[in-house]
Amino acid sequence: MPTAHVTGLAALPNGRYDAPERDLALRVVLDALDDAGRSPRDIDGLYLPKPRPWTPQGFFSTLLANLLGAAPRRTVETYTGGTSGGSAFQTAVADVRAGRAETAVVLAVERNSIIDTADYFRYILGIFDREFQAPAGPSIPAVYAQSMQRYCHEYGVLREAMADIVVKNRANGATNPESVFDAGVSADEVLGSRPIADPLRLFDCPRPCDGAAALVVSSERSGNADGEAVPVAGLGAHHASSHLVGTRDGSLAHLPAVGGAVEDALGDAGCDVESVDVLEPYAPFPHVEAILTEEAGLFDRGEGVAACARGETALDGAHPVSPSGGCLGRGHPAMVTPLLNHVAAVRQVRGTAHNQVDGAETVLTTSEHGHVDGATATVFGGGR
Template identity: 60%
Template sequence: MTQTTAPVVAGIGTVPNGTHSVPERDLALTVIRDALEDAAVELPAVDGLYMPAPRPWTRQGFFSTHLLSRLGLPVDRSLEVSTGGTSGGHAFHAAISDIRDGSVETALVLAVERNSTIDTTGPYFDYVLKLFDAEFESPIGMTIPAAYAQSMQRYCHEHGVDREDIAEVVVKNRANGVANPEALFDDELTRGAVLEARPVADPIRLFDCPAPCDGAAAILLTADDIAASDSSPVAVAGTGYHHEASQFITNHGSPITELPAVGRAADQAVDAAGISVADIDAFEPYAPFPHIEAIVAEELGLAERGGGVDACLEGRTAPDGEFPMSPSGGCLGRGHPAMVTPLLNYVAAVRQLRGTAPTQVPDAERVLTTAEHGHVNGATATVFATEV
């Protein structure tokens, strides 16, 4: 891939995951302000705005236009993306593409979500049902945990994985999240607590599920020749994307225990960065359920098929392990405002490379992140590096 300009992360802004009483607009304005301050860039320098389309229950429609009006900001590019959990990844990649081809010089990518305003047993469930096949799956009351429960069952069956061992992925990520002051939780979990929690969709239990919450994040990207001076700038070294011919667990040819979209997207990203997966120092995957993190490790070639859980048990995915996975806590330990999660992964990567992460991987120079939707049938991958 030919890259004429290497985009640089100039600034980041976040709010803690949790419950926020202010409108989404105010959360967005907060993280925008913080990203601009972090970059020492004035608002008029921004000439591109990119974001996931807010959830249907967001009170303010036409959100990006409303936000630009509030900011009094004219831009050359403005984009709202709606592709489920990959929305933030696609918005970010669109900004990267526009910077590379010179369409914009300073791009603001943001995401905001408030799940505390919606009843998860009513309108939220109606929204979820529409994600599945309307003719065959929605009428039976299919849910997202139910889809992932089927792949967890099959994963354990095919590879002889002990269901109880999968709980250790939750334990690890919850511990990582507790160390993160912006994460949702402040208490760790034991294997017993994970396995004894109330069932959600057999064999998935409560703590195997990502906790929906409110959140917001913003990232300011600039062309490399106008980036604010920094002794260790963080560059976006490579991007990738792939979508399988499938929807949730309705696959064509590939088993539900494999996630080829992740592997192919990551291959594209590391190839664009001119490196290999072996050169990555830390990983921040979009893994909403514990066996998904294990399968992601397998897709990346970090563990053999069925060996992703063992990698966790052996400490290889710990922050001080061979290939740290989710040192920020990830979806399970950090909380999961789904539209914001991809950007939270990016922020976590930037902090690792700046050396300011709450759980720091020593001497990190390259971080790989992913975003996904629908049982990882579609995935974006992004490589961040201290140099390109």
């Protein structure tokens, strides 16, 4: 079974774009192919999250193949919420491993700037259980606010301590030229920002934005002379018995989908969590990052927040988390975020990351949907 390698990548800076999704997608795909030393005619697999309902262009993969002049044997558009990009990438890797594709392109594009707030919340309301949850009018921040409250209660963590995670990620994002932010924040600014859903404040929440990213996955080790081919060592995925409001018979402070996905990915890679040099998680709220580090086995339960305060998750810490800034420091075009994590991971292994961690050889990424009901985990670099 051939090993899949990322041989090319590209990402646009998060922000606001007037160009249509088609143009943004073409730009990152062509740039990623150039990084891989490939042309559109080499594409035999095209994989992407199904664009959001407010994207004007439908049947997106077919249009893209035509505009590129590509003739892929396989085109896949996935929709699994926030894991869509992660699922698309893992499908591409599985096809390369199985010999169904030799040069696969995975892309994601999103323009949140073209939908107004009221329409967006109507869309979000529709993903909750229509009979029992949606009539109560919940929001995504409100669900995560409940799990933050539970985490603080269950482990005796001060809510104010969560601000350290935001401060770290915003500082990382401020030195990442692809971030939507160009400055950090203080803990006082985080805690003093306006309330969103008690106890979440504005700066505890990710900034919606436009974005696009693409990666080339190949069965060959050779990439462009300027870009090292990075092996995809491990894949994992898991879904808890839950739908947006916490697992059945489980605590809101636990996210078992992450633990299951990470265990699978590390097992597939033939390594353990102590081998992971960098974690680039899909963590849209500060307590989620803390819980993810615990579910992954980096810290004991209830220790994720304190570990950040001690500097253990900083760029020069024992377990660097979100050097790119992550959802909180980089911006959050949700369909693109999993691929942005993958791009950040490959750059770390190549030694070309914007916030490079010294000696990074093995990087773990995650993606999630719902209230982390489902998760993917991917290991880049090290492994068997």
